[in-house]
Amino acid sequence: MSDASPSDHDPLTFLDESDPEKQASLSYWSVLIADDEPDVHQVTLLALKDMEVEGRRLKFFHAYSGEEARTLLMQEKDIAVILLDVVMETEDAGLRLVHAIRKELKNTCLRIILRTGQPGYAPEIDTILRYDINDYKTKAELTRTRLFTSMTSAIRAFHQIQQLEISRHCLGMILDATTRWEPAQGLTHFAQDVITEICAMLSIPVSGLVCTMEGETPVILAGAGPHAAFTGKKLSHIDDRRIRDSIEETLRLRQHQLTNGLCLYLHDPQTRAMAVFVDKTLPTEKLQLQLIDILCQHILTGFEKARLYQKIRQTAFEDPLLGIPNRARFLMEIDKGHTESGMLALLDIDGFADINSILDQNFGDTVLQAVSQRLKKNFSEKVFIARISSDVFGLLGPEKEVHSDRIREVFLPPFLIGEESLRLSATSSLIPLPDNSLSAATILKNAGVSLKQAKRFNRGKVVFYDPKHVTAARDRMQMLSQLRQAFTSERLFLMYQPIVNLKTGRITAAEALLRWRNDNGDFIPPDRFIPLAEQSGLMVAIGEWVMRTAFRFLKSLSAIASQDFRIAINVSQTQFREPDFAPKLFQAMEDCGVEPSRVEIELTESVAIDSLERIKPTLGAVCQAGVSIAMDDFGTGYSSLSVLHQLHINRLKIDRAFVSGPGCRLDSQGIAATVLQLAEKLSLQTIGEGIEEESQRKALLEMGCTEGQGYLFSRPVAAEAFEKLLKKQM
Template sequence: MSSHLPEPAVASGESPQRQFVFISDGRLQEAPTVRHLLNFLSPLRAETPCQKVLERFLAQPDLYALPVIDKESRPIGLVDRRSFIEFFSKQYSREIFGRRAIVELDSYDEYESANPLIVEDSCSVEDVAQMIIDAGMQHMVTGFIVVSGGNYLGVANGHDLLNIITQRKQAELHYLAHYDHLTGLPNRMLLADRLERACRDAERKNSLVAVLFIDIDRFKQINDSLGHSVGDAVLRKVVERLKLSARRADTVARLGGDEFVILMESLDDQADVDLVAQRVVEAMRAPIEVFGHSLVATVSVGSSLYPADDTEISPLLAKADAAMYEAKARGRNGFRRYAAGTAMYNPARIALENDLRKAIDGDELVLFFQPQVDLVTQEIRGVEALVRWRHPQRGLVSPIHFIPVAEESGLIVPLGNWVLCAALHQLRQWQMQERLPVRVSINISALQLRQGGFARYLAEQIEAYAIDPCLIELELTESVLMHNVEGVLQTLHEIKALGVSLAIDDFGTGFSSLSYLRRFPIDRLKIDQSFVRDIERTPTNESIARAIVALANSLSLDIVAEGIETPAEKSVLEHMRCSEGQGYLFAKPLPAEEIVNWLGVSRKELLLSY
C-alpha cells in the first residue's frame, strides 16, 4: 500500500487513440475501456483501524485487495491481501498495529507495500495491460483502482482483464477462421455450422432448407489474362450482386476461389429456391466495370433441398455441387436442380476418406515427436506425439488435409485410438532401451473423450504396455470441456486417478473461463502459437501471453508455449517466466529414431547456432 497518490495512468481528459476489433459476425466494435471491467468495492477510509481491515479480509476470502481513499474520495493505496495477512500473522502484530489507522502501516519498514496502479475509467484495456506488463505483473492478482477525474469509482482485477483481452483476440481469430478475408463473407466452416443448425430447425418446424452452389464461368481466364487484382475486384462485384439476389434472411458464403453458396432457410416451397437461383443468373448478365475493363462474368448454379434430396446434412453441398456441374455441362450461364442419379462430382474427398480408413487398419500411419524444452536450461522436458500419413501414392499427407476428413466421417475415434496406442508402444520401447524418460503428450479428440468407457480403455492400454502413467499427458482443447460438463468432469477425474496428467491445448483460443480451470483437474496450459507468433512486436500477443503465464502461476499450473520459431520469441517468453517451449527454433517434429539422435546434441550449442 502507498499513502502517496501516484500519477494516474491516463490523465483526466486525455483522449486515447480509438482502437477497434472484429466481433463474431464480422463487424467492427470499438475496443473496450476499463469501464467494462469496473467492479464497485466499498473502500477503506484512511483512518480505518488495521484490525477492521483484517476482519474484513477474513470474512471475505474472495477479496484479493482493498482500496484506501482519503476524505475527498481520492485513492491513496491498495491493501494486498497476501502481504497484509502475512504481516498480521507475525507475533504481536495485532497488539502493536491493530488499533492504528491503515494509512500508518505503510510507513512501517517491515510491512511489504507497493504503489497501487490507478487509472482513469477512459483508459483502454490494452493500455492497462501494458502498464501491468511494465510493472512486472504484480497487479495481475491484486488488480488496480479505477477513478474518474481522480475520484474513486471502483476496482478491476487482472483475471477479468485477461478474459476481455483474450475475448478480443478470440474475436479476431474467430473472424479469421470463419470469414473470407477478401469478401467478408462467411467461409466454408461457418457455412457448415449454419447449414447444420438450419437443417435441425427445419426438422422441428417441418420446413425446407435449400443450398445454391454458384460457380463463376471461365473465371480462370479472367485471372490469367487480366491478373489477380482484376479477378479479386470481379469477385467483390459478384458478391454485391449475390447479396442483392438473395433474400435478407439468406446466408451468402464463399467456399474459396470462385465458388459461392447461398443457404436458404425456413422454406415452404421449392419455387422460392428457383426464383432466387434465376435472379442470381440474371443479375450476372450485366457487364462488370473494373479498372477500365468491361467484363461479363456469368455463373452456373445448382441446388439441393433438405430433406427432399437428402436427410443427411453432409451430402447436401456435394449434391448442389453436382447439380451445378450439370448446369455447366448444359452450356453454363444457367441453373439446375439436383436430380436422383446425378453423378457426384467430388470423388477426391471420398477417395481420401476410403484411403484413410485403410491407412488406420494398415501400415501407413506413423508418429512424429516434437520436443518440449526448458526455456532456461534447454533440457528436454517432454515430447508431443503427432500423427503423419505416408500415403503410397500421395506421399506424406499433411494433417491439415486428413484430420478434417477424419472428424467429418467419424474416423477421428479409431485414428485417435491408433495414435494413443502407438505413442504408448513407442514410450515402452524407449523405456526398455532406457532412453528418453520424459513425458509424452497425446492429443485426444472430443469424440474420443465422449466415448463411453474412455478412462477404462486408457487404463487397459497403460497396463498392456506396462507404462508408468506419470509419463503420459493427454492434451484436450478448451471446447471439449464445455459440452456435457458433468460427464467430462467425471471422465477427467477417472483419468487423473490413473496418474495421467492433463493439459489444455491452444489455450486462449476457446472459452478461457477461470471457472473451468478451477473446477477441472488440469495440470498444464499450452499457449497457442497464434499468441507466440511475432510476440516481440505484437503488444496484444505479449499481453495475452503474460496474462496466461501469470494466471497459470496463480493456479499452480505448468505452462508451455507452442510455435516458437525465433530467438526473439523465445527471449520474450523466457523473460516473462514461461517455463517451457515447443517449436521449430528447437526442432521440427521428428520420427522416433531421430528424436533419440537429437538428444545427443547439446541444447545450448543448438541455440547458439541461431
C-alpha cells in the first residue's frame, strides 16, 4: 500500500498546454490506473506519455485501492481501460473489483488489463475466461512496448464493443417504432416492401423497381411483380425504354418524375441517390406533392433502418477484414445441423505471429485475405467458411469435401502476396459432427482442443479429434490450478542430492531439486509439472523461490560445510530468458548472505543454444560475478563446439544415459569418454550423473571425471537428512 493518501493524487493528463483551444477540442480515451504503489502510477504515465490510439490521446484517472477504483468507476462512465493490480489492500482486491465491474456495475464495455507483481495469486486462464479480461501480465512483462501493444488492443476492443452497444441500443429504438415495413429483412427485402406498399396505396397491381447508383451506373436494388427477376442487375437490362428513361431522368435531374410512371427521387447526405419506380401514370393535379415528400422521407427512414440492421448484422456475424462469416455465425451454422455438414475443420496458419511481428500487420492482413480467397476457390458453396480467430479458419461441410487431402491441397501452391511468393503451412483438426446431443460451443471447443494438441505435437499436419485430447487438456488445467495453489500455500519444497569427489568420496556440493506433493500425499514428477509452470509463466516466480530457499539452506550449512562447498540450482529456459534474471540472482545472494563462488546454476543444452546472442550478456554478467555455470544433461541436445566455445561454461554434466543407461559403454569408445576428452580440451570440469554402481564410479574416475552424483552415494534427501550426511562426513 502507498504511504500517500489516494485523495492527494489528482488525475493527470498529458496535454499540449501551448494551445488551450486545441485542448478543449480534443477527445480522449479515459484510462484508470488502479495500483497501491504510486511509483507504478508514475512509471505507467511516463511509459504512455504522448500515446495516441485512433487519433485520440489518453486521459488518466488514478485509484490506490480496489474500493477507491470501484467508487471512481461509478462516477466516471466513459473509462475505456483499467490497468488493474491484482494485489492491493488484499490479495484478491483486483479480482474482487473485476467481479464488481462485470456483475454489479454491469459494465461490459470497459477493458481490463490485469497486472501483478506476485504471479500465482490469480489463476490466469480461469480468471480471463470467467471475467472477460483483455490481458494478464506480470509487471515485469509489461515493458513499454508490450504496454503500448496491450493498451492499443484494449482501446480498440473497447471502441468496437462500445460501437456495438450503441448499434444495439439504436436497434432497440428502431424495433420499438414498428411499422408495416420490415427493414430488418435487409435492403432488398425492404425495397420490395416499399414497392408493394406504394402499389397498395395507389390500388394498382404490384409492379416496380428500386434503383441505386453504383458509381456512374444505375443498378436495380430490388424488383417486384414482373420485374422481380431483374434484382441485382444493371438498369440497362430492362427492355422497356419508357421505364429506363424515367429512372435515368429522375437520377440525372435529381427530382421526381410523374409522367412516364411514378418515379420518386430519394437522397440525403447519408444515402446514395435512389429512384423508386412504380408503373402507374397519374394526372399531376391529382397528386399532392407535399404527401409525396412525406412518403419519400418515410421511405428514406426505412432505408436507414434497413442499412442499420445490415450494418449490425455484419458487425455481429461477419469478419470486417475478410468479408466472411465470423465465429458467432459459424456457431449458428453448426446449430442448424444441416445434413450435408458432416465434418468440421479448424485450420491454424503456422508461424502467423512471426509474419505479423517480423514483417508487419498489413502484410499479415494480406496473407489472411489470400488464404481466405484460396479456401473459397478450393471448396464449393456447400462448405461454410468462417474466420474463427486471428489466424484460425473454420470449415463446415460434407465429408467428401472437408477432408485431410483437400485441406493439404490448399497450401501446396505458394501464395502470391503482392510481388512476393510465400509458402505457408497450416495445422488442422477434423471432427465429425455428432448428433444434436452436443451444443455448437462444445463441438467447437473440442475441435479447438484438438487443434492445440496438434500444434504442440503435429505441427503442419491434419489430425482427427480424439476425446483423449479433451481429457488431457482438462487434466493439465486442473494440475496447473493445483500447482498455483500449491505454490501460494507453500506446499512445494526442495530436496538435495549430494555431489561427491569421485576420488575421495567427500561431498563437494548439493543439487537443489524441486518437489511437489499434492493434497493426497502423492509426489508429482517434475517432468509433469515443470513444463506446465513454464508454459503458464509461473516458473519465473517458482524459480526465484527455489533460488532463495536453496541459498538460505546453504547459509545454514556454514558451520559444517567446507569453504568450497557449493549449491547447484537448475534454471529453466523461461526463467533464464527474463531480462532481470541476473539482477534477481545477485539480489537473492546478497539477501541470503552467500558468496557467488559457492553458487552454481545448471542450464540445459536447449537454454544454451536458444537465442545465443541474447543470452550471452546474461551469462557474462553471471560469470563475472563469480557464479559458476554447469551445462546439464550434456550430450542429449544439440550443442556444438562453436557454441561451447562462446559460452561461459565451467562444468559439463554427463547425462545419466551415458553412465548407467541401457546399452551405455563406460570405456574409451563410449560417449562418456568422448565428453570427458572434450571437457579436458576445453579445460572444463565434469560431473557424472546417475552413478549407481562402484564400477561406474571407478570407470569415470579412470577416464578423468572428477565429480559425480547418483544413488551409489545418496538419493535426493530433505534438508535435515543432508545436514546429517555432512556431519557424518566430518
